[in-house]
Amino acid sequence: MTPGARVQAAIDLLDAIIVAARDGGPAADTLIARYFKERRYAGSRDRRAVRDHVYDAIRRTADRPRDGRAAMVGLARDQTELAACFDGSTHAPVPIEPGEEGADAGAVPAWLQPLMAIPVEQDRLLGRAPVDLRVNRLKADPADIRPLFPDAAAVEGLPDALRLPEGYPVEQHVAWKDGRVEVQDSGSQMIAAACGARAGMTVIDLCAGAGGKTLALAAAMAGNGRLIAADTIRARLARLGPRAERAGAGFVETLLLDQGHEARALESLNGQADVVLVDAPCSGTGTWRRNPEARWRLTPARLDRLVSEQARILDFAAPLVAPGAMLVYATCALTDREGCDQVDAFLDRHRGFRAEPVDAPTGRAHGRGWLMTPGHDSSDGFYFARLRRGA
Incomplete structure (x- = not known):
């Protein structure tokens, strides 16, 4: 897929996600999986790039946008390289018109902002989450588990907790498979x-x-x-x-x-x-x-x-x-x-x-x-x- 085709695929997916969010339909992950199941030609790099575009647009846009193009145009306003993909070439989105409005950026939908607890740092609600583990004391002791996860950090105040980087493949680890740790x-x-x-x-x-x-x-x-x-x-x-x-x-x-x-x-x-x-x-x-x-x-x-x-x-x-x-x-x-x-x-x-x-x-x-x-x-x-x- 060309860079422009990846952006158009993200727009198509965002259209489906917006409708599903409005009507109580499937989650974004489900829709993305279905999309690529029907498009076997997309390689792993294509799938990763499209998924990143989709979630970057979702994370940037607090209020549900009118359509996927508005979400991606809003994202492209912040990214020159992404904006260049709107070139009207085969399978790419048509160029962004002068004055075309994209979706506004934000963390919390406008109607919800006054209802949030006052100490909440709204700009921190959408970062990438780490992977936290809980050592299962029915089967293991934390001291025995820590050496098995050299990339893990301790979590203050929780002696059974370990923190791993975002995306760590815990379910492939033998300690998860045999029940010594849980993702929590x-x-x-x-x-x-x-x-x-x-x-x-x-x-x-x-x-x-x-x-x-x-x-x-x-x-x-x-x-x-x-x-x-x-x-x-x-x-x-x-x-x-x-x-x-x-x-x-x-x-x-x-x-x-x-x-x-x-x-x-x-x-x-x-x-x-x-x-x-x-x-x-x-x-x-x-x-x-x-x-x-x-x-x-x-x-x-x-x-x-x-x-x-x-x-x-x-x-x-x-x-x-x-x-x-x-x-x-x-x-x-x-x-x-x-x-x-x-x-x-x-x-x-x-x-x-x-x-x-x-x-x-x-x-x-x-x-x-x-x-x-x-x-x-x-x-x-x-x-x-x-x-x-x-x-």
Whole structure:
């Protein structure tokens, strides 16, 4: 492919990604994979170059652009070499007209900016994310694992964490294949640690998904106790079984919930849990380094629905907590509506709970909880709070 053809391919892909973001269609990675599956003539360098163009345009453009050309023209305004590819040659885009407007640059969509937590460094939300590992203490000791990853750096305050460069092929490493390490962002590890899970406890991971935090809790419990991973999405929960087997966490129980009827399925556990973790569905604003197109999918109406769903989950989670025990609320979101405002509203509704101070080695206090951001902590963005039920 010529340089111009690569740019036109990126424009075509961006058109499809913009439509998918608007209509709830497939993710960008899926669309890119489909595109090249139908175009076998594209070599590995072509695929890499087109993908880089696509993601450079996505990362640059906060508000969903009108079309792929506008996104690429905006990018070309900043890159002389890229602008030269708009030459109208065979398979290349037509030249950029004088005065033709490209998409505006930005990190956060205009409507969302006033809703972001004030300490968030918005210009740092879209950098390349490193690869963080968690040493699985059910199978290994950190001292034995560190020499296996000579490129890894320690992560302050997390003795089981190692940080590798962006794009490191962890899943090809024998230590991942045999379950001695898991890929897990340091922010997620911090939340699991904040749960204070220990051997012999009853712990419920109420929005477990594929079980990343579940497995961290299993390691903290040393494989001893009752650990229940619950979710309403069968496909996500099904991924936990093989992961738990690889990690040596066979004691994990899974519980598929019927959305809207969760309280009935959980009733037998009321008042039994030493720890309940609610890692709630959220806007994902803290994960834009990994998924920058999520900005184009988020709308005010969707945010309203997420905030409502978070409150609903917290309300059926509260009865599960034993007297004197802990509810940990967490989101990978950086809006106050999903973070400190959500916690304040919960405490207003549930007077038997109180926020417990957090003193973590990274992050900072925010409202009655704790905030971690890419700019401040080099982690994904998270908000969490520890909520203690009265004895």
